[in-house]
Amino acid sequence: MIRPLLFAALALGLAACKEEAAEAPPPPVELTAEALSYFCQMNIADHGGPKGQVHLEGLPAPLFFSQVRDLVAYLKSPERDADIVAIYVSDMGAAKSWNEPGIANWIAADEALFVVGAPVAGGMGAQEIVPFAQSRAAEDFINQYGGMSLSLKDIPDDAALGAVNLDIKLETPS
Numbered sequence: 001m002i003r004p005l006l007f008a009a010l011a012l013g014l015a016a017c018k019e020e021a022a023e024a025p026p027p028p029v030e031l032t033a034e035a036l037s038y039f040c041q042m043n044i045a046d047h048g049g050p051k052g053q054v055h056l057e058g059l060p061a062p063l064f065f066s067q068v069r070d071l072v073a074y075l076k077s078p079e080r081d082a083d084i085v086a087i088y089v090s091d092m093g094a095a096k097s098w099n100e101p102g103i104a105n106w107i108a109a110d111e112a113l114f115v116v117g118a119p120v121a122g123g124m125g126a127q128e129i130v131p132f133a134q135s136r137a138a139e140d141f142i143n144q145y146g147g148m149s150l151s152l153k154d155i156p157d158d159a160a161l162g163a164v165n166l167d168i169k170l171e172t173p174s
Contacts, residue, residue: 025086026055028106029062037066038074040124047123048099048172050090050131053106056082067122068114068129072152072160087152092130093137098173107131109152113138116159118147121170129159145173 031051035044044051044066052071053062059082065071068089074080075087087109092098094105112131115138122128130147132138138149 025108026062028086028088028104029053031064031103035064037070037124038063039070040066042066042124044123048097048101049120049122049128050092050095050101051123052087052089052109054084055086055088056080057085058082062086062088067124067126068131069122069126069160070124071109072129072155075152076157076161089131091133092141093132093134107133112152113149114152114155115141115145115147116150116155118142118145119168119170120145121172125170126164127168127170129155141173145171 031044033043033045036042037044037047044064047066049066050068052065052068054065054071054074055062063074065074071087071089075084088106089109089112090101091105091107091112092101095101109131112133113135115130115132118128118130118141120128120130130141132141135149141147142149
């Protein structure tokens, strides 16, 4: 009697492991010169600042965003046709420069720290939300440009949605 129960428990455990492995999020995709921004369909490589990518269930390639602000706006929008399975953003602490944010230094958005409120211009000219993997890099950025560090879920709607505030003089970080 114990033997069949042990076999059943083992089979259930293996099935659970297979199910977990199947649900692992897709890895980030390196940026290529052909990558286009989801909202404007402009080439991402032509714009500086941090980038983002969202992987949707059932789609073979991610949606790219030329500004993290645009990615956050997309996430806060209720008008999506598929479930999100992974979100990645540029780690600006690992970026060569603002104009060269990197093609492979992606971090999971739910693990990133985002500097919100700094007067810096993203790739499309709007005030940017700047992601970092390390709190020290985010603090250094805040000390130089201002803003505050938040998790993805704590970014306020008005940081990404609505009109761009043209009264703020934005800098392009070096």
